Amino acid sequence: MTETSLHRRLPDRLDNPLKSGLLSWEMLLVLVAVAIFVANSFASPYFLNAWSLSDLTFNFTEKALIALAMALLIIAGEIDLSVASIIALASTLMGLALQFGADTPVLVAIGVGVGIACGAFNGFLVTGLKLPSIVVTIGTMSLFRGIAFIILGDQSYKGYPASFAWFGQGYVWWVISFELVLFAIFAVIYWVLLHRTNFGRRVFAIGNNPVAAQFSGVRVDRIKFVLFCLTGLMSGVAAVLLTARLGSTRPSIAQGFELDAITMVVLGGVSILGGAGSILGVVLAALIIGLVTFGLGLLNVPGIVMSIFTGALLIVVIALPILWTMMRERRA
Amino acid sequence: MKLLKLLAATTAVAAMLASPAFAQTRIALVVKSLGNGFFDAANKGAQEAAKELGDVEVIYTGPTTATAEAQIEVVNSLIAQQVDAIAISANDPDALVPVLKRAMDRGIKVISWDSGVAPEGRMLHLNPSDVNLIGETIVKLAADYLPEGGDVAILSAASTATNQNAWIEAAKKVIPEKYPNINLVATVYGDDDSVKSTEEARGLISAYPDLKAIIAPTTVGVVAAAQVVTDQDLIGKINVTGLALPSEFKQFIDNGASQAVALWNPIDLGYSAVYLANALVDGEEAKPGATFSIGKVGEVTLDDTNSAAMAAPFQFDKSNIEEFSKIY
Numbered sequence: 304m305t306e307t308s309l310h311r312r313l314p315d316r317l318d319n320p321l322k323s324g325l326l327s328w329e330m331l332l333v334l335v336a337v338a339i340f341v342a343n344s345f346a347s348p349y350f351l352n353a354w355s356l357s358d359l360t361f362n363f364t365e366k367a368l369i370a371l372a373m374a375l376l377i378i379a380g381e382i383d384l385s386v387a388s389i390i391a392l393a394s395t396l397m398g399l400a401l402q403f404g405a406d407t408p409v410l411v412a413i414g415v416g417v418g419i420a421c422g423a424f425n426g427f428l429v430t431g432l433k434l435p436s437i438v439v440t441i442g443t444m445s446l447f448r449g450i451a452f453i454i455l456g457d458q459s460y461k462g463y464p465a466s467f468a469w470f471g472q473g474y475v476w477w478v479i480s481f482e483l484v485l486f487a488i489f490a491v492i493y494w495v496l497l498h499r500t501n502f503g504r505r506v507f508a509i510g511n512n513p514v515a516a517q518f519s520g521v522r523v524d525r526i527k528f529v530l531f532c533l534t535g536l537m538s539g540v541a542a543v544l545l546t547a548r549l550g551s552t553r554p555s556i557a558q559g560f561e562l563d564a565i566t567m568v569v570l571g572g573v574s575i576l577g578g579a580g581s582i583l584g585v586v587l588a589a590l591i592i593g594l595v596t597f598g599l600g601l602l603n604v605p606g607i608v609m610s611i612f613t614g615a616l617l618i619v620v621i622a623l624p625i626l627w628t629m630m631r632e633r634r635a
Numbered sequence: 636m637k638l639l640k641l642l643a644a645t646t647a648v649a650a651m652l653a654s655p656a657f658a659q660t661r662i663a664l665v666v667k668s669l670g671n672g673f674f675d676a677a678n679k680g681a682q683e684a685a686k687e688l689g690d691v692e693v694i695y696t697g698p699t700t701a702t703a704e705a706q707i708e709v710v711n712s713l714i715a716q717q718v719d720a721i722a723i724s725a726n727d728p729d730a731l732v733p734v735l736k737r738a739m740d741r742g743i744k745v746i747s748w749d750s751g752v753a754p755e756g757r758m759l760h761l762n763p764s765d766v767n768l769i770g771e772t773i774v775k776l777a778a779d780y781l782p783e784g785g786d787v788a789i790l791s792a793a794s795t796a797t798n799q800n801a802w803i804e805a806a807k808k809v810i811p812e813k814y815p816n817i818n819l820v821a822t823v824y825g826d827d828d829s830v831k832s833t834e835e836a837r838g839l840i841s842a843y844p845d846l847k848a849i850i851a852p853t854t855v856g857v858v859a860a861a862q863v864v865t866d867q868d869l870i871g872k873i874n875v876t877g878l879a880l881p882s883e884f885k886q887f888i889d890n891g892a893s894q895a896v897a898l899w900n901p902i903d904l905g906y907s908a909v910y911l912a913n914a915l916v917d918g919e920e921a922k923p924g925a926t927f928s929i930g931k932v933g934e935v936t937l938d939d940t941n942s943a944a945m946a947a948p949f950q951f952d953k954s955n956i957e958e959f960s961k962i963y
Contacts, residue, residue: 459727461729548733606709
C-alpha cells in the first residue's frame with residue numbers, strides 16, 4: 304500500500320491531444336450542431352433544401368461578424384455593448400450621404416469608417432480615461448443611437464443603388480451569398496489573429512492578468528484600443544450588410560443585436576471573465592443559434608418559445624461540462 | 636447524450652404540434668408582434684375565413700419583438716416552407732421590401748394589411764378604412780342620436796395631425812349633403828394629451844351651452860371628453876362620440892356618457908386579408924380597378940396603388956362593447 308502511494312508516474316504531457324480534442328468545448332458544439340441539423344431534417348420537410356439553408360445564413364451572419372471581434376474583446380476582459388448602436392449611426396450616416404448623391408464605394412467607406420471612429424471613441428474612453436468598458440459602452444449605446452434619432456427622427460432613408468444592395472442580397476455563386484463568404488473570410492482572419500500571432504497571445508495574456516501582462520512588456524492599453532477599433536470596424540461592416548439587406552435605414556435598425564452577438568460569444572465557450580476562448584467555438588455557436596432559430600421558425604414556433612429555447616440551450620450547453628466535472632470529482 | 640435526447644424530444648413534440656397539412660392552401664398571417672390583443676383578434680377572423688373557404692390553413696405567426704429584422708427572419712422561414720401566400724402587417728414599410736420581393740420571386744402571393752409595405756413589396760394592400768368612410772362615420776355616430784339635429788363640436792388631436800385633419804375635412808363635406816340639421820360649431824385641438832384635451836372639452840361646454848355632441852376622432856380625446864361629461868353631470872345632455880378603443884372606453888358606454896363609438900374591427904381585418912390572399916392564390920389578378928369579394932364583409936376595389944379600403948369603422952355600443960373590450 305505504501306509502495307503505490309509513493310510511486311508516482313509523471314506523464315510526458317498533461318493530456319494527450321486526441322483525448323483533449325475529443326473532449327473539448329468545440330467538439331461538444333459540433334455534436335450539438337449536428338444533432339440540431341439532424342433533428343431539423345426530421346422535423347420539417349422543408350429544411351434540407353439548398354435555398355432554405357442559404358436563407359438560414361442571413362439570420363446570423365451580421366451578428367456573427369460582430370461576435371468575431373467581440374470574442375477578442377471579451378477574451379481581453381472588456382466588453383462593448385454599443386455595437387448595435389454603432390450600426391444604427393453608421394447606417395444613418397450612410398443614408399445621409401446617399402441624400403447628397405454618394406455612390407456605392409463612398410457609402411461602404413462611410414459605413415466602415417463610422418464604425419472604426421465609434422470604436423476608437425469607445426477605446427479612447429476606456430484606455431485613455433480609464434473608465435470601465437461596461438459603463439462607457441452603456442453610455443455610447445444611447446449616445447450613438449441618439450445621434451441617429453436626431454438626424455432621422457421617425458423618417459427613413461431609402462433608394463440605395465442596386466450595386467450597394469448586392470452586399471446584403473447578392474450571391475457570389477449559386478446559393479452562396481456574399482454575406483456568408485465575407486463571414487468565412489473574416490472568421491479565418493480572426494482565427495489567425497487570435498491563435499497564430501503574437502497579438503493573439505497578448506490578448507489572452509491581458510485577459511488572464513492585465514497587470515502581469517503590463518509588467519511583461521505588453522502594451523495593454525494600446526492592444527485594448529485596437530480591439531475596440533476592431534469591434535467598431537466589424538459593426539461598420541455589419542451596418543453595410545444590414546443596410547444593404549433591408550434596402551433602407553431607420554434609427555431603430557439592429558435593435559438588440561448586441562445581446563445576440565454576446566450570446567454567440569458566450570455559447571462559443573469564451574469565458575465572460577476573460578482569458579479563454581476560441582474563434583472556432585464562436586463560429587460554431589453562431590451556426591447553432593442560426594440552426595435553432597431557423598428550425599423552430601420552419602415549425603412556426605412562436606418567437607417567445609424560440610427565445611426560451613435559445614436561453615435553455617445556452618444554459619444547458621454551459622452547465623453540462625460543469626455538471627460533468629462535478630460528477631467525476633465526486634466519483635473520484 | 637442527455638442533450639441529444641432532449642433536443643430530439645422537443646423537436647418531435649414541436650413537429651407534432653405543427654404537422655403541416657398538405658394539399659391545402661397555406662396562408663401565413665404575419666403580424667407585427669405576437670401577444671397583442673389586436674392581432675389575436677385578427678387571427679380569430681382569419682381562422683373564421685379559413686373555415687368558410689374550406690381547404691385553407693392559416694399560419695398565424697410573427698416575431699416576439701416588433702422589429703423589421705425579426706419579421707424578416709419570420710418571412711425567411713415562411714419562404715422556406717413554400718407557403719402559398721403571405722399576408723403581413725409590417726413593422727417597417729421599406730425594410731421588408733427586399734425579402735417580400737424574394738418571396739414573390741419564388742411564387743408566393745404577398746399582400747399587406749393594417750400596416751402596409753411600399754407598393755413594390757406587395758401585390759395589394761388592405762386598409763382598415765379610408766378617409767371618406769371615417770369622415771362620414773364620425774358624423775353619423777353623432778347624428779344617429781340627434782334626430783332633431785343640433786350643435787356639435789369636434790375635439791381633435793394636434794392641429795398638424797395629417798390623419799385627423801383629413802377625416803375632419805371629409806366630415807365637413809358630408810354634413811351639408813347628408814346631415815343638414817347638424818351644426819358644427821367649433822373644432823378644437825387637444826394635441827392627444829389628456830390634460831390639454833380635458834381643458835379643451837371644458838372650454839367647449841362652457842362656450843356652447845346648446846352643445847349636443849362632442850366628436851373626438853382620437854382615442855385620447857374621446858376618453859378625456861367623456862370624463863368631462865361624466866364629471867360635470869352632463870350625461871344625457873351631451874353625447875360623446877368618435878374613434879375609441881373599446882377596452883379604454885367601455886366605462887363611458889356603460890355610464891351613458893356615450894351612445895356609440897367606432898374603430899377598425901381587427902376580426903374583420905384578418906378575415907378580409909385571408910379572403911384576399913386566397914383570391915390571389917386562386918389566380919385572380921391584383922391590378923388597379925380590380926374588385927375582390929371579402930366574404931361577409933362585402934367587396935373591395937383596388938385603387939391606383941393597388942390598395943383597398945375594407946369598410947367604414949365598426950360601431951361599438953351597449954350591445955357589443957363588453958365583447959370587444961376584452962379583445963383590444
